[in-house]
Amino acid sequence: MKRANIHKEGQRPLKLFIELLLAILIVEMLVMLLLHLFIEPLHLSAIAEGLLDSFSLVIFLFPILYFLFYRPLSLEIARYKQSMERVQELKTGYNVIIRAAMDGFWIIDTQGRLLDVNDAYCRLTGYSRQELLAMSIADVEALEKPEDTQRHIQQIMKTGSDRFETRHRAKDGRIVDMEVSVNYLDTDNGRIFAFLRDITERKKNLEQLLESNAINQSLIQTIPFGMDIVNEEGNILYLSPRLEAALDEEAIGKKCWQLYRDDKQQCRDCPLRKEIVPGETASIETDGVFGGRSFQINHSGMIYQGKKAVLEIFQDISERKKTEVSLEKLAVAVRQTADIIVITDRNGNIEYVNPAFETQTGYKIEEVLGKTPRILKSGIQDKSFYERLWKTILSGEVFRGVLINKKKDGRLYYSEKTITPIKDKDGNIYSFISTDKDITERKKAEEELLRLNKELLELDRMKSEFINMASHELRTPIAIMREGISQVVEGLRGEMPAQQKRFLSISLSNIDRLIKIVDSIFDISEIEYSRGELDRELTDITALARETIANFSQQAKDKGLEIKQGFPGKKIELDIDKARIKQVFANLISNAFDFTDQGSIEISIQEKDAIIECSVSDTGRGIPEALLPGIFGKFQQSGKSYGPGAKGVGLGLAIAKAIVERHKGRIWVESKLGQGATFSFSLPKENTKS
Amino acid sequence: MESKKKILLVDDEPDFVELIKHRLEANDYQVTVAINGKAALDTLGKEKFDAVLLDILMPELDGLEVLKAIRKTDKELPIFMLTAYSDKAKFKRANQLGASGFIVKTADLQKEINNITGILRLADKYRAAGE
Numbered sequence: 001m002k003r004a005n006i007h008k009e010g011q012r013p014l015k016l017f018i019e020l021l022l023a024i025l026i027v028e029m030l031v032m033l034l035l036h037l038f039i040e041p042l043h044l045s046a047i048a049e050g051l052l053d054s055f056s057l058v059i060f061l062f063p064i065l066y067f068l069f070y071r072p073l074s075l076e077i078a079r080y081k082q083s084m085e086r087v088q089e090l091k092t093g094y095n096v097i098i099r100a101a102m103d104g105f106w107i108i109d110t111q112g113r114l115l116d117v118n119d120a121y122c123r124l125t126g127y128s129r130q131e132l133l134a135m136s137i138a139d140v141e142a143l144e145k146p147e148d149t150q151r152h153i154q155q156i157m158k159t160g161s162d163r164f165e166t167r168h169r170a171k172d173g174r175i176v177d178m179e180v181s182v183n184y185l186d187t188d189n190g191r192i193f194a195f196l197r198d199i200t201e202r203k204k205n206l207e208q209l210l211e212s213n214a215i216n217q218s219l220i221q222t223i224p225f226g227m228d229i230v231n232e233e234g235n236i237l238y239l240s241p242r243l244e245a246a247l248d249e250e251a252i253g254k255k256c257w258q259l260y261r262d263d264k265q266q267c268r269d270c271p272l273r274k275e276i277v278p279g280e281t282a283s284i285e286t287d288g289v290f291g292g293r294s295f296q297i298n299h300s301g302m303i304y305q306g307k308k309a310v311l312e313i314f315q316d317i318s319e320r321k322k323t324e325v326s327l328e329k330l331a332v333a334v335r336q337t338a339d340i341i342v343i344t345d346r347n348g349n350i351e352y353v354n355p356a357f358e359t360q361t362g363y364k365i366e367e368v369l370g371k372t373p374r375i376l377k378s379g380i381q382d383k384s385f386y387e388r389l390w391k392t393i394l395s396g397e398v399f400r401g402v403l404i405n406k407k408k409d410g411r412l413y414y415s416e417k418t419i420t421p422i423k424d425k426d427g428n429i430y431s432f433i434s435t436d437k438d439i440t441e442r443k444k445a446e447e448e449l450l451r452l453n454k455e456l457l458e459l460d461r462m463k464s465e466f467i468n469m470a471s472h473e474l475r476t477p478i479a480i481m482r483e484g485i486s487q488v489v490e491g492l493r494g495e496m497p498a499q500q501k502r503f504l505s506i507s508l509s510n511i512d513r514l515i516k517i518v519d520s521i522f523d524i525s526e527i528e529y530s531r532g533e534l535d536r537e538l539t540d541i542t543a544l545a546r547e548t549i550a551n552f553s554q555q556a557k558d559k560g561l562e563i564k565q566g567f568p569g570k571k572i573e574l575d576i577d578k579a580r581i582k583q584v585f586a587n588l589i590s591n592a593f594d595f596t597d598q599g600s601i602e603i604s605i606q607e608k609d610a611i612i613e614c615s616v617s618d619t620g621r622g623i624p625e626a627l628l629p630g631i632f633g634k635f636q637q638s639g640k641s642y643g644p645g646a647k648g649v650g651l652g653l654a655i656a657k658a659i660v661e662r663h664k665g666r667i668w669v670e671s672k673l674g675q676g677a678t679f680s681f682s683l684p685k686e687n688t689k690s
Numbered sequence: 691m692e693s694k695k696k697i698l699l700v701d702d703e704p705d706f707v708e709l710i711k712h713r714l715e716a717n718d719y720q721v722t723v724a725i726n727g728k729a730a731l732d733t734l735g736k737e738k739f740d741a742v743l744l745d746i747l748m749p750e751l752d753g754l755e756v757l758k759a760i761r762k763t764d765k766e767l768p769i770f771m772l773t774a775y776s777d778k779a780k781f782k783r784a785n786q787l788g789a790s791g792f793i794v795k796t797a798d799l800q801k802e803i804n805n806i807t808g809i810l811r812l813a814d815k816y817r818a819a820g821e
Contacts, residue, residue, distance in 0.1 A: 468775075472747055475774035476703060479795035483709040490800065492716050515796045522775065535778070579778075 016076055020069045027065065104178075104196035109189065110157060112137040112149055124198050126171035142167040142175050156192060160184050165199065177203045227313045229304050230256050234272050237304060243314065246290070256312065260295075262288040271299040276308045285317065293318040340415070340436035346429055348372040360438050362408030373434065378406040393421050393432060402439070414443040471522045478518070482511045520651035524634070527580070527658040534577035534662055541574050541581065541612060541683075542567045542605055548585040549603055555593055556601070566604030572612055574683055580659045581683075584667075587652035588616040588679045595677070596620030608682075611665075615680035623671040631669055632657040656681070694720040695810060696738070700730040700756065701745040701772060710743075710799060717803050727751025731759055741810060743793065745772040746780055754783055761788045768813060770806055 098105045104121030108114055117132045125132070125140060138146040143166045156162045161183045168176045177200040183193045226243025230236050234255045244251065251259055257266045266272070271282035278301045289295045298313040334341050334354050340361065343352040350368050358364055361376060368375065381403050392399040399419040404412050415436040422431040487493050489504050496504075549563055556563050585603070592601045599619025606613045623631065634654045653667075660667045660681045671677035697719045701707050704725075711721045722737070724730035728751050730744070742760070746753035757769055768790040773780070781792065791809065793802045 471775040475796050476706065479774055480703070480705045480709060482796060483706070483713070483799055486799065487709060487713060492713060519775075519796075 016073050020073070023068050106194040106196065108137065108192045108194065110153060112153060121196060124176055125168060140168045142169040153192065156182055156184050157190060176200055227311060228256065229309050229311050231307060231309050232272065232276055234266065237309060260289050262291060272310060276301045276310055278302050278308065294321040340438065342373060342434040344373070344432045346431065348432065376405040378404045378412050380404040393419050396421050396423065396429065413438050413440040415439065467522060467525055474518055478511060478515055482508065485511065520655060524651055524655050524658060527655060527662060534580065536575050536577055538573050539576050539578045540571040542572055544578060544582055545585055545603055545605060545614065548582050548589065552589055552593065559593065560598070561596060562600040564600050564602035566602060568605065568607055572605065572607060574612060574685065576663055576683065584656040584659050584681060587656045591652055592616050592618035592620065611682040611684055613680060613682045615678050617676060617678040619676045622673045622675050623669065623677050624673045628669060628671065632667065694718055695740040696720045696722065698722050698724060698730060698733060698739045698742045700724045700727065700742065702726055702748045706795065713799055713803060717807065727756040730756055734760060739767070741768040741770065741806065743770050743772050746784070754780065754787060757784060757787045757789060768810060
């Protein structure tokens, strides 16, 4: 722009000169006209006329020339001079400003060649002015590629100006962040004027700011529960996103305790109750927050939005509190338990003993701290016992064992010991916890029990022996009695009168009855009390039943009774005591004969899901209802009370019941008086050995 | 005439011995009595018998031990165990040791002796068939 003005000022003298020549011509013509009008009539000599002509011309012309031309011209020249001085002044000023500017300055052509640079840019890049004037943008540009730069120039040429950020490479390789402001002028084939400002520092500051902001943000996010800022009245001014997310109502402006606390009351030890001092921190722990949880709340005094405020940081300590409570409970348990608890370090040096240790061993805690549990050694266990113990626990395993230790007063006690190695997270043992139960009493009781058991076994053996002996001793005289009378009755000792023979026959039959009773008594005692196993073998129960029935065929014939059989057509094999089950069948069939005078006796066997059911039905007298419940008891004989002919001992059903039950079976009866009776028993198919 | 069968009766109970000896003789047996196990073995060492009736329960050398001793040298001799009661364990043991049968003292002894007679006759028949 300045150049354009200077250019116009330079054209002015030529115009003035033309104007001057025109003016002289006009004046000359006017003078000529006057001379012809006023002097010619005088007819002066030619010379005088000429002189007068010239003189009058000058006189006449001077003021006109002066006023018309000289004065404006000189004024113009003065103005021109003045503007040229101004231009010079501006040029100097420009140079001074450009050169001395804090910002860098460039003039470049449209090819990007540097035409002028200032000192500031030289300082920025470390190049000298001479060096730079031989360079182009591409030599310093560190961000744009040359083709990008060229495109950028084209764009600037179109728009006339631009402002952008880029990076330049200094002479020493440093990268300088630049803010560039450019203007384009289309003079001299296009010139671009650029101001360049070093913004490296500013950039760095901005980055730092962003970074610290990011740190703050992530800090706020990672604080375990959340944070807020409240004013002196406890009104919430700011809420961290985390805390905000935990609340489902608008929080800003509300009292913090109304939002967080279950009872909506300000904490008793709330630091807001005191004066807020910026920079001071107070921490409280409070329960009943956010639905029964426990929190540690750190309160830091601060200035927020120009006023005193408190930054509250919340940390959920519910778990810790719970852990504390359960640890306390455990500690109480350890203190209260009657078991001895000893904690040692890795080398077995005692670090802790509980009160039970003191009461049971007689040693006080201060007597044993730092010592090893060897003080309790009784000497009863040998070296190998302790070697085994140490080998176990040093390998990280739990040791369990019973040993005899010695109390302070020398008394021995049985200790049931468990030693557990405690390992750190790398698996290294750093401690052992030993729990001992003084089982002296239990051991004594066990020994007593063993002794009693032994005694019982002995008693049992003696009882069996007694039963056997008694049985023998009782039967031998009966056998002799029976044989003696039998020989007399049979006439082996000579004939005797019929009357006497009849009485001896009665004696004989009652001796047989006595034998039956004695046999039954010993039988049932053997089944019920004998510790002997059942003599099990795989037996076809249908064959067994047939075999038993065969023994009664004579009796059936004698009494005129029919024996019916209802058996499945196949073998049913069971793991049973053959002789005993045969005895059950025999007892039931024998009973049926005793109480049946006409009709039939039916023996049947049925296979069911898991059991075999056997039954003996008769068409006899039946059993009164009142007698049914005790029918399987000992010395029960329904026949005695309601009819003649019964000669049982009263133990047959009891024996049958005992046998069936030893086979894990069941026995029952169904009967109505006058309508016969059905005795049934079941045996499990899985008659495994008991 | 067929000579009488010789039976060795071993029992320590004199009353019973007297009675059963009488019945055995009435059944045409010739009876020798041994009052204990040792006497029985001694007698068996000197004489030959057709059968032995051997009481299980005797003091000192009991019936089972005598049975065992006899069976060491003689597997054939019919030996019937005499017992006042049915002790299953002892029955079993006697069976294992090679007893030929059992006589329950409290039972009808005539029936028991009939059984023995039957068995001995059967044995004779087999022997005759074998020869």
